[in-house]
Amino acid sequence: MTRKKTFLILGLFLFLFPTLSNSQCPEGFNTTMDENGKENCNDVDECNEDDYGLICKENAECRNTVGGYYCYCADGFTSSTKKETFTAASPQTCRDINECVSMKNICPANAECHNSAPYYACICASGFTSSTGVEAFRSGDNVTCNDIDECLDEAICGPNASCNNTEGSYICVCNAGFRLKSGKADFTGNHEQCEDLCKIDQTICGNGTCHHGADGHYCSCHSGFTNYGNKKHRCTELNCDIFKDETSLEKTFPTVHDHISHLKKSCLDLTESETPKEKSDDLLEFLMSLMDKLMSGEVLTDNKKVSLFFNLVEHALRLTGPFVSPPGTEKMAEYTEVKMKVYKGSELPQGPTTISSEHAKLDIDLEVAAGDPLYYPGFTAVSLLTYKNLEKFVNGHFGGVKREGNESYQINSKVVTITVSNTNTSHLKEPIRLTVHHLEKTNKTFHTCVFWDSSVEGGAWSTRGCRVVTSSPEYTVCSCEHLSSFAVLMALYDTEDRFDLKLITWVGLSLSLVCLFFCILTFSMIRSIQSPRTTMHLHLCISLFIANFIFLAGISRTENKVGCAVVAGMLHFFYLSAFCWMCLEGIQLFRMVVLVFNTNFKTAYMMAGGYGVPAVIVAISAMVSHKEYGTDKHCWLSLDLIWSFFGPACVIIIVNIFFFLITAWKLAQKFSSLNPDLDSLQKIKAFTITAVAQLCILGTMWIFGCFQFEKGTIAMTYLFTIFGSLQGVMLFVMHCLLSKQVRDEYQNIASRLFAPRKKTYSEFSYSHSSKPQASKSTQDTGESQI
Template identity: 35%
Template sequence: SPLCFAVPGLCFLLSLSGVVAQKTKGTCTHCPQNAFCVNATHCTCNHGYNSESREKYFTYRFETCEDIDECKPPISIYCGVNAECQNTIGSFYCHCIAGYKLLSGKAQFSNSNENTCQSKKIFYKRNTTSTVTAILQRVELKVLETALKTPDQEIQKVQKSTVAVETRVVTDNCSEGVTFSLNAQVNSMKIHCNDVIQGNIQGASAVAFISYSSLGNIINATFFEEMNEKDQVYLKSQVVSAAIGPKKNTSLSQPVILSFQHMKVKPGVENFCVYWKGTKEGGRWSKDGCALTQVNETHTICSSTHLSSFAVLMALRGQEEDPALTMITYVGLSLSLLCLLLAALTFLLCKAIQNTSTSLHLQLSLCLFLAHLLFLTAIDRTENKVLCAIIAGALHYLYLASFTWMLLEGLHLFLTARNLAVVNYSSVNKLIKWLMFPVGYGVPAVIVAISAASRPHLYGTRDRCWLHLDQKFIWAFLGPVCAIICVNFVFFLMVFWILKRKLSSLNSEVSTIRNIKMLTLKAAAQLFILGCTWFLGLLQVGPAARVMAYLFTIINSLQGVFIFLVYCLLSQQVQKWFGEIIKSKSESEAYTLSSRFGPDSKPSQVKRKY
């Protein structure tokens, strides 16, 4: 322009401002990646992206669009329980956490409304029950179709290793009061004829009774809808199915009667008649419409108002906690722990009674103290199965060690009594000291190691961290305990016999003999107190269970009190030691008082003297 020739510097400034204007006011033809044009004038980022300047609409051609992380603040997409958010470039998705799976089987979903994350265990159980429900229905349908194809064969039977079937075809009207009885394997069914022909259906009708020998291993008692966490429920019979065709029945005029032979026999259980209830989620055992009519040692009779697949369940009910027993346990064991601690300190510090026998009492007190402490604080820590098994193993070891130390006490008493004629008892003491720790702590360790290696899964029950009753595993503890009690009983009888014989011939050793006799009586009483506890625990069944539970708890809480009372408080040497401690403490207090007031009294005495 003419102005540019006149003023060149001005033209330079104008051209520079034009470049800046072009930079700040670009058109839609220059929208960056991951953005699109709006009204042919501005650009905006695609969904899932934000502009670097955080402006929704922009014209700057060098603007960039960055991915939004929807899984982090401030958005933090919520995917629902057992699920988490996963960011992707420009978007996100939800997925189930480890150990969970969508019911649809898909790997991901969009939002919490689509969340169907289920535990894989539950997921596979639902798949299993859905499959079983479908199989049961198909088998019933196929069996009925086969029976109706040959109506001239009134009764048909099939016996296989896994399934047994009996069908009955009815072509005529029913006589009054007629019922049909069908048998399959060891089970049977009775059904009224009128329910088979179902009123005015034209043509033949059929009823089928099917018994499955191994289906119960798949749809076992864990599928019982009323199962409580503390209950132990088992399948007691085979699974059977009952069906009517060609039209599926909706209701029965009279209940069908089912007889089951028991596959498992356990006394003192509760029995349930159940049927397989198909649901959208798969299926489960239910008691609806099923009633228990009769039960004996070998068979259970059930009645049902509808036809389906049936079985008998048995439940070992978990015992409800008694507040009084809980209180006795905590108070009693706390008192026992205090007494055991005082007894151990007495055995350690009182030099007047320190000998081999006292060393045995000390180890027994320590084992019982640790066992009671662990019992009191961790017996019901069943949340973690591995930890519970370790606690059960530790209790097994500590209680066995307690009985082993009692066995060593019995052996020591027997050897001492046998060597009464010998002036020097050092040989007895050397033998016991040599056997003491290897036997006292080694033998229980070997027993627990063998038990844990052979059946580790039986350490810890549903309610307590103790030995399981299944497969008679409790005898890994009760067996050695019974053996120790029997051996010690023999030792005590032999000691009393020896002492009786010695009393008549060794008048000079009467006091020694009487001391041994008294010690033997104390050890026998101690063995009775500790052994009696576990036998009372075994008797906690039937009508007397509650009484035995109270006796078990009370006597168990007295173990530490008994040891402290008999071996410490009733011992003349310990009483003398306690007296010396009290006397020295009194003298120390008197000396402290005299030293405190002494300087004030001396000057007055001196003044009066002069």
């Protein structure tokens, strides 16, 4: 029993011994016996698929280490946990990397990137092929994508079209005379084919017949229509109707019948001319000669004629423009200047352009001048016509100008006409900008931009659609939303029509008429004071009396233009006559004191100076500008002619001041010397004082009148009204009441009328014999001491 236990223990020991021996190698190693029977620990290769299978997960690779191993994602994959290594027990997985997203420009030019697992592929885009002929490649393969020239295939675009190679593709363009039904400019592929243009678009020529030629289609226009010499463009109507109505034009402008007939013929020839340039030059030259003829005479006498004139000019310019060769033309005549710019081509012109003349400058957008692109006829013409003297014919038609107060208007620029090839210019997409230079340079007035509107009262200046951009003393810049004939108005401020001023005028002039009447009776009836000097006083009073009477009776009677003009002419004459008699008094004083004492003018000379000179001035003014006699408000001179009165008046005032200064200087010398003839010097002194006082009264009044043409002169207006209306009263006071000799005569007359008594024969004889002696001392001057 004991022996059996011993063998059993020994057997169990022998069985357990190898297990105990193996357990001595660490994990990842196994035990082997060498030749000598010695046990060794060797590394276990966990990555050996034959022994262990796929220990790492899909898309991962295994790497053995001493005593262990680790897993890592294969090339083209990345760990889901971003860890580079892991074991089989780890939950990590390997996911594919999208190189087409993460790596920019990984493929060469003209190639497309396609992602795959585990890598990517570069494939040449459509229209390109690889340089090595392979379909797919990667960046490191040194492969490029080259363009494929599709146009090497002659049939790729089909008939009637040309192929143009492009990078990666091609386009087909229809040959001249052919077009796609879709209206597209080009195509690719065989979805469409080019067809004969004349067949697919029967309206391409408008009012003409389409033909197919070697260089494409061309249009033959029907009668009355034209394509302005460009056979490939639509035929549009050449409207010569304004020239065809010769009867109406001849009645309106009878002096230019031949010109209108020639314009009609030239217009009709434009539809038939194969080389219309000469015809257009002919039309333009005859148009300018017609305008010169009209503006050289008195033809444009009313607004309706002016409207017809503008319509004729604008129509002819619009007809002529398309036939002018680019870049344009310039023509100048006696009364007109035309500058024209022309653009031709299939493309609609764009961008700004400028036309300048001596008196104006036009800035306009070419797209606005061309008009609607759908109806673009292949040309664009812009013309600027400047009239050199038209402002005098159209000055005064201001029915379309809204007045803010009592101001009046006057044209202060040359009139210009603007035309373009665009037929719809009533409301432009972009406004034009017109710069016009002023005729009268002033910064003390307000300027307004206007155009001629034929729809207002038969034709008048209007501000509708125009505004002032900027204005200076030299020029005004206007912005207008339409085209027509334009000008710049200058506002003039008349004296305000106030009741108090009217009252002063009527009361003052009435008193002056009474006083002047007494002055006329005094100087004509009292023989004791009559002399050349009193003759001057007499005719001065007569002139003022008649002028004031006409002023009261007819200054506001403007309903009859002829009568109003006569009233204005008479006022012009008699007021100038009053100044001329004042001038004669100054000259007479100068002759008496400076030259020779006691010398007088002959009566004929005085009459020639007092009435002849103003008659000559009025006659010349009436012949030159008879239309300027009478205005819309008063029967007086218009502002254009006012200096035919103020000019001579200012000259007379200056001359008299000159003479009076010399006279005063000479008198001072004479009084300083011991001259025994003190009585004569005393009379001359009184003569001088009264003359100077007369000049101050009458001259100062008209100086105040010079300030009536601007706003804000109310003080001057009151002074002018008071002095002007009371000048007759002042003359009566100065020449009659302040004259001792005249007062004595008044007393004698009053004593005879109101206290009559019988005289004895001796008293009667003494009175008649002594009176001439008493008055002889004043015979030469007609003045007593003041």
